[in-house]
Amino acid sequence: MAKLTYREAVRAAMREAMAADPRVFLMGEDVGRHGGAFAVSMGLLEEFGPERIRDTPLMESTFVGAGIGAAVGGMRPIVEVMTINFSLLALDQIVNTAAALRHMSGGQFSVPLVVRMASGGGRGLAAQHSHSLEGWFAHVPGIKVATPATVADAKGLLLAALADPDPVLVFEHATLYPLEGEDADDTPMALGRAAVRRAGEDVTLVAYGASVHKALAAAAALAAEEISAEVLDLRTLRPLDVEAIVSSVARTHRAVVVDEMWRTGSFAGEVAATIMEQAFDELDAPVARVASAEVPMPYAKPLEDAALPSAEQIAAAARALF
Amino acid sequence: MAEFLLPKLGADMSRGRLVEWVKKPGERIARGEVIAVIETDKANVEVEAFESGTLEKVLVEPGDEWLPVGTPLAVIGAAGAEAPAPSAGEKPARKPEAAVPAAAKPAPEAPRVPAVPPPKPKPPSKAPPPHAPAVPAPRAAEGTRLPASPVARRRAAELGVDLATLRGTGPDGRIVLADVESVAGAAVAKRPAGRPAPAAPLTAAEKAQEKRARMREAIAAAMARSKREIPHYYLGTTIDLTRAMAWLASYNAERPVTERMLYGVLLLKAVAAALREYPELNGFWTEGRAQLADSVHLGVAISLRGGGLVAPALHDADKLALPELMRRLQDLVTRARASSLRSSEMTDATVTVTSLGERGVEAVYGVIYPPQLALVGFGKVVTRPWVADGEVAPREVVTATLSADHRASDGHRGALFLDAVDRLLQEPEKL
Amino acid sequence: MTNEEIKTKVLAALAAVAPELEPGTLAPGANLRDELDIDSMDALNFLVGLSKAFGIDIPEADYRKLSTLDAIVGYVAARVGKR
Numbered sequence: 118m119a120k121l122t123y124r125e126a127v128r129a130a131m132r133e134a135m136a137a138d139p140r141v142f143l144m145g146e147d148v149g150r151h152g153g154a155f156a157v158s159m160g161l162l163e164e165f166g167p168e169r170i171r172d173t174p175l176m177e178s179t180f181v182g183a184g185i186g187a188a189v190g191g192m193r194p195i196v197e198v199m200t201i202n203f204s205l206l207a208l209d210q211i212v213n214t215a216a217a218l219r220h221m222s223g224g225q226f227s228v229p230l231v232v233r234m235a236s237g238g239g240r241g242l243a244a245q246h247s248h249s250l251e252g253w254f255a256h257v258p259g260i261k262v263a264t265p266a267t268v269a270d271a272k273g274l275l276l277a278a279l280a281d282p283d284p285v286l287v288f289e290h291a292t293l294y295p296l297e298g299e300d301a302d303d304t305p306m307a308l309g310r311a312a313v314r315r316a317g318e319d320v321t322l323v324a325y326g327a328s329v330h331k332a333l334a335a336a337a338a339l340a341a342e343e344i345s346a347e348v349l350d351l352r353t354l355r356p357l358d359v360e361a362i363v364s365s366v367a368r369t370h371r372a373v374v375v376d377e378m379w380r381t382g383s384f385a386g387e388v389a390a391t392i393m394e395q396a397f398d399e400l401d402a403p404v405a406r407v408a409s410a411e412v413p414m415p416y417a418k419p420l421e422d423a424a425l426p427s428a429e430q431i432a433a434a435a436r437a438l439f
Numbered sequence: 440m441a442e443f444l445l446p447k448l449g450a451d452m453s454r455g456r457l458v459e460w461v462k463k464p465g466e467r468i469a470r471g472e473v474i475a476v477i478e479t480d481k482a483n484v485e486v487e488a489f490e491s492g493t494l495e496k497v498l499v500e501p502g503d504e505w506l507p508v509g510t511p512l513a514v515i516g517a518a519g520a521e522a523p524a525p526s527a528g529e530k531p532a533r534k535p536e537a538a539v540p541a542a543a544k545p546a547p548e549a550p551r552v553p554a555v556p557p558p559k560p561k562p563p564s565k566a567p568p569p570h571a572p573a574v575p576a577p578r579a580a581e582g583t584r585l586p587a588s589p590v591a592r593r594r595a596a597e598l599g600v601d602l603a604t605l606r607g608t609g610p611d612g613r614i615v616l617a618d619v620e621s622v623a624g625a626a627v628a629k630r631p632a633g634r635p636a637p638a639a640p641l642t643a644a645e646k647a648q649e650k651r652a653r654m655r656e657a658i659a660a661a662m663a664r665s666k667r668e669i670p671h672y673y674l675g676t677t678i679d680l681t682r683a684m685a686w687l688a689s690y691n692a693e694r695p696v697t698e699r700m701l702y703g704v705l706l707l708k709a710v711a712a713a714l715r716e717y718p719e720l721n722g723f724w725t726e727g728r729a730q731l732a733d734s735v736h737l738g739v740a741i742s743l744r745g746g747g748l749v750a751p752a753l754h755d756a757d758k759l760a761l762p763e764l765m766r767r768l769q770d771l772v773t774r775a776r777a778s779s780l781r782s783s784e785m786t787d788a789t790v791t792v793t794s795l796g797e798r799g800v801e802a803v804y805g806v807i808y809p810p811q812l813a814l815v816g817f818g819k820v821v822t823r824p825w826v827a828d829g830e831v832a833p834r835e836v837v838t839a840t841l842s843a844d845h846r847a848s849d850g851h852r853g854a855l856f857l858d859a860v861d862r863l864l865q866e867p868e869k870l
Numbered sequence: 871m872t873n874e875e876i877k878t879k880v881l882a883a884l885a886a887v888a889p890e891l892e893p894g895t896l897a898p899g900a901n902l903r904d905e906l907d908i909d910s911m912d913a914l915n916f917l918v919g920l921s922k923a924f925g926i927d928i929p930e931a932d933y934r935k936l937s938t939l940d941a942i943v944g945y946v947a948a949r950v951g952k953r
Contacts, residue, residue, distance in 0.1 A: 370590050370616055401588040401616045402609065437610060691930045696921045699930065701910050744890060744907065772911045797909045 124294040126271040127157050134279050144171035145197030154199045155294050181207035185215050188230040200246045201236035215284040216259030230284040235291040237377050238425050244413035249377035251288045252384030255354035261285040262354040266329035268298030273306035290327035309356035317347035320435045321365040324375040325351040332375050334428035363396045370401035371438045380408035402438035407431050442511040448785035450809050451661035452479050453604035454505045462494045480657035482749050483778040484785050492516050507601045587614035595619045654747040665809045670845040673804050674853050678861045681834045686867040700765040708870045710815050711735045711757035713859035719848040720813040721789045729847035738788025741775040749775050750791050751784035802838040812847045816840040876943050883919030887912040898940040
């Protein structure tokens with residue numbers, strides 16, 4: 118299998134989808150001539166032309182709304198919102214229109230829209246470009262939320278999102294774009310399936326997005342202390358693979374949930390509550406959470422590092438369960 | 440309808456083996472009647488019924504299997520109820536392992552003692568019971584729970600392990616899955632690595648050795664708990680026994696050997712009577728406070744042939760006349776050594792008395808048997824020069840010691856207690 | 871009653887308080903209290919056993935004479951003979 122970066126994998130998925138289906142197009146801020154704020158769509162304008170790679174004004178509510186309209190009208194749009202913080206300007210379109218239209222129309226309309234955006238901290242971009250709000254969107258029925266952590270998933274989950282008849286939001290953690298890894302094979306991926314990234318016996322580290330890699334580092338450190346940690350990558354937050362979570366915890370009897378959201382109201386809280394509800398009698402320790410510090414993301418690198426979950430914190434949280 | 444559960448017969452008991460059913464299915468049982476014989480790590484004990492009724496069904500047959508405290512052993516029907524005739528197809532008894540899921544239910548008759556106190560004891564949430572409980576093991580305060588993880592609780596219920604017998608190794612002393620599985624044996628341990636092959640049948644010598652080892656383990660658990668939890672203070676005094684010994688000699692001289700008394704009976708009676716005057720030494724430390732007993736049940740430390748000891752109760756020792764006390768003591772020692780004590784004797788003692796004078800020591804500084812509040816020790820009776828009224832004269836004396844729980848009493852009261860023992864022994868005819 | 875018969879009965883009474891006693895192994899001159907780890911209650915029970923087996927009473931003052939198997943057999947022989 119060929120090696121490529123996460124960024125190239127997202128691009129490859131879009132290229133593949135546009136080549137296969139004339140209804141697929143990309144629009145967003147700077148996606149055309151600039152090649153995307155994170156250089157994801159570099160070269161696509163030249164390849165597919167301005168009809169299918171469309172630069173938009175700086176107005177998220179408008180171009181996400183236009184994407185919804187195109188989807189309802191029979192297209193398969195991919196809308197890129199530069200960062201998750203900016204998606205808040207399109208929240209009305211996403212929550213009130215995209216998520217609700219199938220239900221409001223009694224099933225007459227579907228919205229086969231894909232919205233991609235970069236999320237997460239770690240790049241020194243401070244409190245307006247660095248947050249993790251995926252759990253807010255995962256709160257809303259009617260949309261699906263994918264959070265690819267690997268190169269293969271960056272491609273495979275985007276293709277799965279495009280194949281889905283309903284709106285899917287794909288959160289690409291901005292620190293993952295340079296990540297190198299193996300390409301996906303040709304097997305179509307399904308939304309709603311978690312994956313065990315490292316098998317273990319003593320504790321389950323539940324994570325998604327970039328936190329998966331921190332959890333893997335923590336698991337490696339714990340292995341040296343003879344604590345065998347399993348790393349479960351959620352891959353999609355909605356639908357949530359409850360069965361995978363419960364079956365892992367039923368084997369390990371302990372869980373640490375890692376989340377880059379702020380601890381209060383984090384998606385990790387949802388996972389912890391689910392474990393409590395569905396696997397209470399399997400627990401040998403309280404479910405632990407490792408989440409971001411409750412501050413707007415600091416700009417200074419040391420403070421930003423301190424605010425974000427780290428492999429050391431995850432390992433420490435796991436140790437405390439024994 | 441009630442389940443008859445394997446009772447906890449003292450702080451050092453976590454398990455037992457069913458030796459024999461004394462009652463058979465269908466038989467009526469009066470409260471206090473012996474229903475079964477149980478082997479503990481320390482002795483064979485005749486277990487008495489806590490309630491009257493009919494033995495409807497036995498759930499466990501006698502065998503070599505160790506059952507955790509709380510295992511349902513039988514079903515006892517209401518006092519008036521007729522035992523149902525066993526139907527032809529009904530199995531007479533289940534195997535113990537089939538009966539264990541109910542073991543997690545606390546035995547109402549036999550409240551359990553946590554092997555380790557919760558790390559953050561809660562203040563007592565209810566008034567002490569109006570009378571001394573039949574079993575000295577403290578009932579967990581309302582609302583307090585042993586800290587145990589959910590999966591540890593579930594597994595303990597499946598395996599019939601009593602959580603109260605476990606020492607939690609998780610954070611803050613929480614009982615975790617590994618604690619349950621480690622006591623349940625290698626067969627269910629998560630990692631079977633290093634598990635020994637099934638053992639060959641034991642020889643008689645190995646069995647005796649194993650029995651001694653089990654008794655040492657039981658004693659070790661209770662004594663280590665005592666020294667860990669109880670702030671002991673120790674007092675000693677030398678008591679002139681000349682009058683008491685002379686009185687006893689003349690008493691015995693008039694009687695055949697079958698009616699004679701040992702001087703130890705005088706000591707026991709004096710202790711029992713003195714405890715009435717100093718009740719803070721008589722009872723139990725439970726739920727973070729002293730719960731004084733209404734009755735004086737002396738636990739008499741009896742060494743067993745081949746090692747180890749038991750301290751069964753001489754009930755209401757303060758109320759018994761000396762000859763009756765002697766008869767009961769003789770019976771108790773004989774049965775202790777024949778391993779046929781009764782469950783109430785194993786659980787009811789409110790204080791312990793030990794005498795090591797037989798083997799020549801002059802004083803005993805004993806370890807309190809938890810959750811009791813005190814232990815009284817006697818050394819050997821020796822003839823010593825003694826100053827009385829300015830004159831030196833040979834007198835027969837004994838050293839009496841008190842080990843007491845400083846949480847429940849202070850040295851001042853302890854000293855007055857020993858003084859009362861002395862005073863009472865000066866008038867043996869009034870004992 | 872011969873000394874051998876007396877000895878058999880004495881050993882039976884001893885075995886009642888010290889069940890692990892193996893009669894052949896007890897030296898006739900050994901101190902029973904030390905040899906068999908007998909305490910005052912065992913001793914009293916043994917004396918009660920002797921008293922019943924031979925129909926004699928044993929005054930407390932005589933206890934100290936009864937420290938070895940030989941001594942006991944001799945004492946009982948004298949007491950039974952005197953009856």
